[in-house]
Amino acid sequence: MEIGEFELLAKFRERLPASGPRIHTASGDDAAITLPGTATATSVDAIVDGVHFSRDWASPSEIGHKAIAAALSDLAAMGAEPGEAYLALGVPDDLSETGCLELVDGAAAVASRFGVSIAGGDLTASPVLSVSVTVVGHAADPELLVRRDGAEAGDVLILTGALGGASAGLAICREPSAGEGLSADLCDSLSLRQLRPTPRLDAGLALARMGATAMIDVSDGLGGDARHISAQSGCALVIELDKVPVSEGVAEVAETLGLPAFALIGGGEDYELLAAVPPDRVDEALAEIAKLDTGATVVGRALA
Amino acid sequence: MEIGEFELLAKFRERLPASGPRIHTASGDDAAITLPGTATATSVDAIVDGVHFSRDWASPSEIGHKAIAAALSDLAAMGAEPGEAYLALGVPDDLSETGCLELVDGAAAVASRFGVSIAGGDLTASPVLSVSVTVVGHAADPELLVRRDGAEAGDVLILTGALGGASAGLAICREPSAGEGLSADLCDSLSLRQLRPTPRLDAGLALARMGATAMIDVSDGLGGDARHISAQSGCALVIELDKVPVSEGVAEVAETLGLPAFALIGGGEDYELLAAVPPDRVDEALAEIAKLDTGATVVGRALA
Numbered sequence: 001m002e003i004g005e006f007e008l009l010a011k012f013r014e015r016l017p018a019s020g021p022r023i024h025t026a027s028g029d030d031a032a033i034t035l036p037g038t039a040t041a042t043s044v045d046a047i048v049d050g051v052h053f054s055r056d057w058a059s060p061s062e063i064g065h066k067a068i069a070a071a072l073s074d075l076a077a078m079g080a081e082p083g084e085a086y087l088a089l090g091v092p093d094d095l096s097e098t099g100c101l102e103l104v105d106g107a108a109a110v111a112s113r114f115g116v117s118i119a120g121g122d123l124t125a126s127p128v129l130s131v132s133v134t135v136v137g138h139a140a141d142p143e144l145l146v147r148r149d150g151a152e153a154g155d156v157l158i159l160t161g162a163l164g165g166a167s168a169g170l171a172i173c174r175e176p177s178a179g180e181g182l183s184a185d186l187c188d189s190l191s192l193r194q195l196r197p198t199p200r201l202d203a204g205l206a207l208a209r210m211g212a213t214a215m216i217d218v219s220d221g222l223g224g225d226a227r228h229i230s231a232q233s234g235c236a237l238v239i240e241l242d243k244v245p246v247s248e249g250v251a252e253v254a255e256t257l258g259l260p261a262f263a264l265i266g267g268g269e270d271y272e273l274l275a276a277v278p279p280d281r282v283d284e285a286l287a288e289i290a291k292l293d294t295g296a297t298v299v300g301r302a303l304a
Numbered sequence: 305m306e307i308g309e310f311e312l313l314a315k316f317r318e319r320l321p322a323s324g325p326r327i328h329t330a331s332g333d334d335a336a337i338t339l340p341g342t343a344t345a346t347s348v349d350a351i352v353d354g355v356h357f358s359r360d361w362a363s364p365s366e367i368g369h370k371a372i373a374a375a376l377s378d379l380a381a382m383g384a385e386p387g388e389a390y391l392a393l394g395v396p397d398d399l400s401e402t403g404c405l406e407l408v409d410g411a412a413a414v415a416s417r418f419g420v421s422i423a424g425g426d427l428t429a430s431p432v433l434s435v436s437v438t439v440v441g442h443a444a445d446p447e448l449l450v451r452r453d454g455a456e457a458g459d460v461l462i463l464t465g466a467l468g469g470a471s472a473g474l475a476i477c478r479e480p481s482a483g484e485g486l487s488a489d490l491c492d493s494l495s496l497r498q499l500r501p502t503p504r505l506d507a508g509l510a511l512a513r514m515g516a517t518a519m520i521d522v523s524d525g526l527g528g529d530a531r532h533i534s535a536q537s538g539c540a541l542v543i544e545l546d547k548v549p550v551s552e553g554v555a556e557v558a559e560t561l562g563l564p565a566f567a568l569i570g571g572g573e574d575y576e577l578l579a580a581v582p583p584d585r586v587d588e589a590l591a592e593i594a595k596l597d598t599g600a601t602v603v604g605r606a607l608a
Contacts, residue, residue, distance in 0.1 A: 035343055075334075077334040
């Protein structure tokens with residue numbers, strides 16, 4: 001695309017009516033002016049064509065969706081109330097203006113669903129499509145935000161949802177024959193786990209309220225993410241792999257690919273939450289998350 | 305570079321001791337936790353190899369410097385007190401780990417000079433080197449932040465520093481013969497205007513205190529940036545080009561290139577500030593900025 005940067009930014013702004021209780025002045029100036037609460041959680045997450053997605057199989061709308069959902073997942077893992085997002089787009093020559101607007105619309109739909117204001121951003125030419133998203137979440141007190149370093153021996157590990165769907169979906173996106181033997185609906189559902197992930201913001205807030213002592217989103221794979229909690233909390237974590245829920249169809253895709261099912265479970269990008277919860281709050285936490293339709297499962301515990 | 309992402313991020317954190325009155329928990333978690341003031345100004349600015357710099361003539365340290373300086377310049381243009389920065393790096397295979405660390409060190413040096421905490425970020429593989437920087441500034445009241453939309457007829461336009469140096473420096477970086485006839489020191493000084501720009505944070509704060517009604521940083525070129533103020537404030541701006549200070553050596557480089565000098569003055573990337581100031585505060589504003597060694601000049605005024 002030959003970028004008419006200012007004209008295109010003006011079109012973005014028309015589609016992103018950034019408003020909300022914390023927005024004083026949204027984009028269109030050197031910076032957005034916001035009125036934050038007592039504590040903020042801020043995270044940056046970038047996705048790049050050929051690394052985190054491919055334009056061969058992801059539409060611009062899906063790329064915008066994934067970029068903002070992946071960033072918001074970090075706020076979910078803090079138990080933060082989502083507030084604002086800022087999009088920095090690197091746009092190659094061969095992405096049309098329509099494609100850019102579809103990408104922004106895809107991001108805006110996710111933002112809107114979770115009450116997030118897209119308050120600003122940047123647009124630049126780039127040899128490769130990249131989307132860097134900065135998200136800001138809020139809390140009434142910094143101690144309400146759940147870090148990775150508070151797990152204690154005896155805490156119970158709770159996992160939201162099921163794993164493996166994003167990796168199986170990636171295999172199907174790349175090569176549809178990976179889904180052979182599955183129904184078209186199931187193939188679609190797995191692909192959407194890869195293309196349109198859901199940040200577990202409500203579950204994160206619920207787990208924070210239930211006294212979660214440590215929490216992380218399963219974006220890099222269950223094993224690696226659990227090790228982050230373990231290292232930062234200074235305790236061992238035991239995960240019972242046979243208790244980890246696996247998305248429907250994952251085992252079949254793994255078999256088609258000639259892989260063990262756990263290779264897909266550990267593939268990351270499922271954007272579920274892994275939380276350490278004190279034992280006396282576990283039943284309550286499971287019941288709260290069941291109300292959200294996400295579901296949650298006890299998958300292990302923290303040891304000294 | 306073959307990225308050992310977690311190991312390299314750990315090295316980044318060792319070099320970026322993010323601390324400060326507003327930092328509760330810096331990077332190393334899903335998000336940084338900060339304790340903001342009443343109002344925040346947030347901006348994102350990305351630079352990409354081949355678009356905003358070239359690794360052929362910019363060192364990793366200079367790329368890190370420029371990325372954060374360009375982002376902080378947007379906070380200067382708001383009259384915000386700089387607070388935190390978040391770096392998202394897209395790193396190609398052929399940038400070594402040493403190169404990555406030099407880039408981060410270059411960014412950290414600028415941050416440190418202006419009291420900015422690098423509180424978090426992201427690291428991803430990318431076919432091309434890109435650095436996206438999110439900066440957050442603070443103010444005790446949102447009305448203390450200077451937008452682009454408040455200029456009124458009668459306001460006087462003040463420009464900090466001198467223009468053209470960054471464009472002349474770019475020409476010299478690309479082709480040293482563009483500086484022929486100039487001393488080596490002067491060539492270096494022009495190159496540094498391109499490679500290591502200075503965000504005018506102190507001048508921005510001073511202009512805000514002096515009641516600036518509108519302000520912008522001259523990053524895209526004086527004409528275009530003035531038009532942003534004009535359009536958003538709903539008044540005409542007259543700039544007397546013969547009053548615009550031009551950096552030493554710019555006229556000579558323009559002549560060598562066979563260009564009129566104003567082609568370089570309008571080239572952008574000088575990161576000076578253009579502010580509209582009520583007429584009764586102009587002398588005081590000029591005196592304040594003179595104290596900062598930046599200098600400032602009356603270059604025009606706002607008309608109805």
